[in-house]
Amino acid sequence: MPTTPASDTTHLTDTIDTHTDTDTTDTAGTAGTGVEVGPGLIPESAADREYRTTRQPLWRSLITGPGLVGTILVAVVIVLGVAAPLLTSYGPDQQIDGAFLLGPSGDHWFGTDDLNRDVLTRVLYGIRIDLLIIFIAVPIGALVGTLIGLVTVSNAVSDVVAQRVFDVILAFPALVLGIALTAVLSPGATTIGIVIVIAEIPIFGRLTRTSVLRVRELPYVEAARVSGASAAYVLRRHVLPNSVESLSVQFALSLSLAVFVEGALSFLGIGVTPPAPSLGAILAAGNGYLETNPWFSAGPLVVISVLVLGFAIISQSISHSRRQ
Helix, strand or coil: CCCCCHHHHHHHHHHHHHHHHHHHHHHHHHHHCCCCCCCCCCCCCHHHHHHHHHCCCCHHHHCCCHHHHHHHHHHHHHHHHHCHHHHCCCCCCCCCCCCCCCCCCCCCCCCECCCCCEHHHHHHHHHHHHHHHHHHHHHHHHHHHHHHHHHHCCCHHHHHHHHHHHHHHHCCCHHHHHHHHHHHCCCCHHHHHHHHHHHHHHHHHHHHHHHHHHHCCCHHHHHHHHCCCCHHHHHHHHHCCCCHHHHHHHHHHHHHHHHHHHHHHHHCCCCCCCCCCCHHHHHHHHHHHCCCCCHHHHHHHHHHHHHHHHHHHHHHHHHHHHHC
């Protein structure tokens, strides 16, 4: 029986000890960096680390370049609405004696309307109502649509049913949907909110579904699934973080669309119930005086245009930063 020389045995033992020490050092180094060890966690490559550290954060697109312009436009309108009681001494429904269709002046910057009310005051309070509607309705529609997209995409039957329902909703423009709902429900802020929610659900549902289908086919997601990661882990760790930016772009765009929908429905007389001020209703009231009192409609028209433009610029800025 052949024997191993003592020198060879010693060399083999040293090699094993050195390899063991190297493994221990690598494990300790990994733990020291704070990297989470668990099923489905793929070690971050150098390319991924560089991409993560050099990529522009989502919030930074709102304070740089064109995004800053959009943020300022929206912020100015929000401040005007919130500070409405401090910026005017009149009430939104207060009728002023002898102030029938007055022109712009130091006391009435946008003049007065046909019911002797200060137009600037009604515009400021109308901003509050309009922003309250869109900032409640759009997040609800986005949340419900996103949840439906996440839940139904994993099941073929529910996915088909959800997509067909989305097809039916998307077949009706938001204005037509609003007119139809008004025939069933009474006009008012609640009806406008319901219209916006229903209109946004299929948009976010399909966007979420597309993001899930795209991300779950990527190699690192497949590797996470093969390594034993649960569906919930893959969804939380990989799918949702990669869908945030596209959903943020759509969210800003939906806010812009909601401003237009609210203004259009109120302009048609099926929005916020008078005498509550609404930008669309004020614009509609001044429509009959465009030749004699054009400033009547100037205030709400400017505010609606600034809001739509501001949200559109923000959406474009986020989309641009996402492509970089």
